[in-house]
Amino acid sequence: METDKSYGAHVVLVPYHGQGHINPMVQFAKRLASKGIKITIATISSKAQILSQASGSFTVATIYDDDTEGGVAGPGGFRGFLDRFEAIGSKNLIELIEKHNVSEHPVRCLVHDADMMWASTVAAKLKIPRAAFFTQSCAAIGTYYPMHCDIAGKEVPLPAFTVSGLPKLRTPHLPSLGSDTGRYSPLMMHILRQFDSIDSADWVLFNSFDKLEEEVIRWLSRVWRVRTIGPTVPSAYLDKRVETDVDYVFNIHNPKTDTCLNWLNKQKMGSVVYISYGSVTTLSVEQIAEIAETLRRNSYNFLWVVKPSEESKLPSNCREENSDKGLVVTWCPQLEVLAHDSVGCFVSHCGWNSTMEAISFGVPVVAIPQFLDQIINAHLVEHVWRVGVVCKADESNGFICGEELERSIKEVMNGSKGEEIRKNARYWKELAKEAVSENGSSDKCIDEMVVELVKPLC
Numbered sequence: 001m002e003t004d005k006s007y008g009a010h011v012v013l014v015p016y017h018g019q020g021h022i023n024p025m026v027q028f029a030k031r032l033a034s035k036g037i038k039i040t041i042a043t044i045s046s047k048a049q050i051l052s053q054a055s056g057s058f059t060v061a062t063i064y065d066d067d068t069e070g071g072v073a074g075p076g077g078f079r080g081f082l083d084r085f086e087a088i089g090s091k092n093l094i095e096l097i098e099k100h101n102v103s104e105h106p107v108r109c110l111v112h113d114a115d116m117m118w119a120s121t122v123a124a125k126l127k128i129p130r131a132a133f134f135t136q137s138c139a140a141i142g143t144y145y146p147m148h149c150d151i152a153g154k155e156v157p158l159p160a161f162t163v164s165g166l167p168k169l170r171t172p173h174l175p176s177l178g179s180d181t182g183r184y185s186p187l188m189m190h191i192l193r194q195f196d197s198i199d200s201a202d203w204v205l206f207n208s209f210d211k212l213e214e215e216v217i218r219w220l221s222r223v224w225r226v227r228t229i230g231p232t233v234p235s236a237y238l239d240k241r242v243e244t245d246v247d248y249v250f251n252i253h254n255p256k257t258d259t260c261l262n263w264l265n266k267q268k269m270g271s272v273v274y275i276s277y278g279s280v281t282t283l284s285v286e287q288i289a290e291i292a293e294t295l296r297r298n299s300y301n302f303l304w305v306v307k308p309s310e311e312s313k314l315p316s317n318c319r320e321e322n323s324d325k326g327l328v329v330t331w332c333p334q335l336e337v338l339a340h341d342s343v344g345c346f347v348s349h350c351g352w353n354s355t356m357e358a359i360s361f362g363v364p365v366v367a368i369p370q371f372l373d374q375i376i377n378a379h380l381v382e383h384v385w386r387v388g389v390v391c392k393a394d395e396s397n398g399f400i401c402g403e404e405l406e407r408s409i410k411e412v413m414n415g416s417k418g419e420e421i422r423k424n425a426r427y428w429k430e431l432a433k434e435a436v437s438e439n440g441s442s443d444k445c446i447d448e449m450v451v452e453l454v455k456p457l458c
Contacts, residue, residue, distance in 0.1 A: 007038035008454035009108040012097060013133075014042050014063075016113040017085075019279050020353050021135050022047060023248040024207045025113065026058075027232035028133070028446075031436075033057035034242045035450045038105050042093055044085070046071070047250070054249035063092040086118045093122050101126075108453050111205070114194040120201065131203035131449075132194075136352050138206050138213040138228075139163055139380060140373035141194075142220055147184065148195040161219045166379050170371045191372075198224065203449060207232045207356060209435035209442050212385070212428070227445040231360045231432050237339055238360060239437040252279045253308065253331035260303060260332045267301050267342035273409055274337055274363075275347040276305035278354055281370050287399060288313045294402040295326060300344075300413060302326040303337065338363050345388070345412045347405075350377040362429030364388050364421045366408045368400055387425045388412060 011032055015025040022043070029039045039058035041051060048062045064085050066074075072081045097107045107128055112119030114132040123130035134141055142161040149156045171185045184192065198204065207230035210217055220226045235242035264272065275291065277283060283291075288306070292315050295302050302322075306314060308330045319328050334354070337343060338361040347366040348354045355377045358365050365388030367378035381388045391400045391408045412418050435442040 007105060008036040008450065010038040010040070010100060010105040011109045011111060011453065012040045012042055012093075012100075012107050014089075014093065014110065014112040014116060014119045015047075015133075016115045016135075017044050017047055017066075019250055019252045020351060021113050021115070022051075022250045024135050024230070024232040024353060025111070025133055026051070026249050027234065027245070028111070028205070028207075028229055029058050030235070030242055030245050031229070031446055032450065034245075035446065037450060037453065040096075040100070040107075042096060044071075044089075050250055056244055061096055063096060064089040086116075090118050090122050093119065094126065097122070097126055097128070109202075114198070114204075117193060117196050117198075120197045124197075124200065129202040129453075130200075131205050132198055132201045133205045133207075134194075135207060136373045137355070137377055137380070138208050138216045138220055138226075140352070140376045141206075142216040143169075143376060144192060145195060145220075145223070147188070148192045151184065151189070151192060157223055158219070161216055163376060163379060165383060167375055169375050201225070203227050205229050207352065209432060209440075211431050211435070211441070212359070227449065228435075229442050229446055231356045231436065231442075233357060233360045233432075234335065235436070237335060238433045239440075239443075241438065247333075247335065251331070255331045255333040256329040257333045257336065260327070260329060260337060261340070263327045264303065264337065264340045264342045269341045270344040270413075271301050272340075272342045273300045273302040273345055273347060273366075273413070274343050275302060276332070276334065276354070277307075277349045277368075277370075278351045279307070281349045281351070283310065283313070284399075285313045289315055290400065290402040291405065292318045294405045294409075296321055297402070298406055298409065300325075300409065303332065303343075304328045305332050306330065345409065347409070350374045350381060352377060355381065356432075359385070359387065359425075359428045360432045362422075362425040364412045364418070364425050366391060366405070366412055368393075368405070385424065385428055387421055387428060389417075389421075 013025055013029050015022045033039045040061055041058055042061045042063045045062045045065045045067055048060045052060045069084055072078050074081055100107050109129045110123040111131045111133055114134045120130050146156045146160040171187055204224040204226050206228050208228045209230055210228055234247055235245035306328055338357055343363055345364045345366055346358050350367045350369045365381050367381050367388055367390040369375045369378040378390045382390045389408050389411050391404050393400050412421055434440050
């Protein structure tokens, strides 16, 4: 836990409960703390327990007890959990902030995940500055915002941003959020709620950096007060200015760190294909079988992450048949894997965190996006940043055949196009490091925010 000392200001951060939301916001919190800001992270009890064990530069507060009040598996499923979290969490968040406001460290700003717009309502009620934190790419948010305007019956304030050549976005099969009765699916309607009060935010923060998404950042900056603060990768892998920032604090599964790194240490430089679909994405038995057969058939060594919930889908003899060239694990320390010299490419679903990590480490990508923002990110990977290729799926079912996966891996790992991709990957790696280094674009954005936070109250 942090020790007693003087602070320039006090910021409360409210992350969404998923791993892909918590880690980027906690990384931002570490950056603020390194610049003299007191940090309190307010979250649900199950996540607070984990964060408390790893905290050093911040304190943790519980604003919703998912053990007693019910989590995602409780009454009403996912929708019921969100409704309870909003009702109880907002009440407890108000009490938390009011308690601090009569202490020597009153709260000067509330940073909330953009998915939790009720936290913005709390900030407005208490008359404190607020920042909405997006964990998706600027391009994804720029694509969604005109949809919000459509639903709200208002004009987009300027010509809509479009991503040239972008394939049709698909909606995933995730926990039900209601019946599908309108133009947009219930899930998309839930996503678009992020924008309900975004126009009143004092800052709109993105885990990105200026040179990576220049065009859309310019567009968004004409609508909101946009600040890029990424990549939110631990400082030890980039600028090394935050001494204690060596890893993420939250892992949904137990990574097989020693197993993975010991195996990678025995492989040749750039020889390993790393495959991981993130903490949320699920694959069909048929799709996993296609991947397994592709890996068995080609000559590349591989490290394949198959989550515990997906292990039963593996072909029965998969591990045995590939023991000489491959390693299958239930989870791995992705940062350390991507930073390892033996990794030659990353077969990824292109969730935004994984995409930013690949860019930060200069690792070429074979993209297999499943839905929504992943499709946007994958498109940027191939056609804008040119650091990888997108596997072409069957449009009717989104299925990737083994031959297509094998072709894509070979294209990235070998040949003239592969060399160009690797060159581009190294280029973006340097720009990512530059962004968070002293006087880099993201560092300046954070400094500018800190200056405003520490100003004396009028």
